[in-house]
Amino acid sequence: MRKRSPGLDESLLTHLPPFSRLERHQIRAILDQATSRRHDVGVHIFDEGAEADRFYLLLDGYIRVVRITPTGDQVVALHIPPGQLFGIAQALGRDRYPATAITAAEALTLSWPMRLWTPFVSEYDGFASETYATVGNRIGEMNTRLVEMATQAVEQRVANALLRLVNQTGRRVDDGIEIDFPITRQDLSEMTGTTLHTVSRLLSAWERDGLVRSARKRITVTDAHALVLRSQGSAAPDDTVTPPR
DNA sequence: ACATTAAAGTCGA
DNA sequence: TCGACTTTAATGT
Incomplete structure (x- = not known):
């Protein structure tokens, strides 16, 4: 099931931001310590509150990061595209995972024991700065979503969520851009705080x-252009003034 | 403007 | 065929 991965090719990592500044032998060393694993769609890779014993790199597929309320309602915090680290509790000064990670599509991951986090940060040039950059981006995204939730109408929120999805995980097809993994109305409602x-x-x-x-x-x-218009909304929220043309 | 409730339709394993 | 997913309409706040 879970397997050691000395057979993995170094080119898997060379282009990814956290590793892009590393020498070949460094990447080899990193790969030799990694565990590779394939995950079916819909499985929990780790659960909120569990001891954060490993951190992960998503090679292929998509991860949905979810928080679950005591009443069983799910809230989708964000989606992770291929090439990004996740489950990096250590970088946030945590020893437990702050959210649950579920595969949104069949996924391929590498993972390392969390005790390797500190050595990675200190020994590998660019690893820390790049991962903090992606952490910063995620916080920024959650931040704008917070503002959207508080100020925008449902139609605008759903339009914005869709646009983010196509930007981050979209795949070009003949008549537009398709979201690259299965997504239900329920999922979208859990991302936007609606039904x-x-x-x-x-x-x-x-x-x-x-x-x-x-x-x-x-x-x-x-x-997409017309959807952007919907995401900006035509009707003003209750207590805002519509500026004159 | 949006949620809730209810009902029924459709798709895929 | 069954359950998961989707749609639609009526009604409530």
Whole structure:
């Protein structure tokens, strides 16, 4: 199941930001300490609150980072695309995972024991600065989502969530950009703090207007520009003043 | 403007 | 065929 990975090619890591400044023999050493693993879709790689014993690099697939409330409601915090580290509790000064990581699509990961985190940071040039940069980006994204939640109407939030997804995980297809992993109305509602019904109605309306095309678990944005307009909203929120033209 | 409830339709394993 | 997913409409706040 889980296997040692001396057979992995160094080129797997050479282009990725955390490792891009390293020598070949350094990457070899890193790979030799890694465990590689394939995960089916929908499995928990680690759970919120569990002891953070390993950190991970996503080679392929997608990870959904989720928090679960006592009543069982899920909130999707963010999605991790291939090439990024996750489960890096140590970088945040934690010894337990702050959220749950679930595969959004079949995934391939490398992982290392968390005790290697400190040596990696001190020995490998650029590792720390690059990983803190991605941590910063994630915090920035969560930050803008916080503002969206507080100020924007549901249609704008869902439009923004969709746009982020196509930007981060979109794949070009003939008639637009498709989200690269299966995603349901429920998932989208959990990302935007609304219900699956509202998401369904919005997607139906957008499909009628030719902005998106969707089948079950598949969403393609066919007119990103028009969707950007929806994400900015035409109607002003209750207590804001609409500036004159 | 949006959630909730209810019902029914559709798709895939 | 069954359950997961989706849609639609009616009604509530």
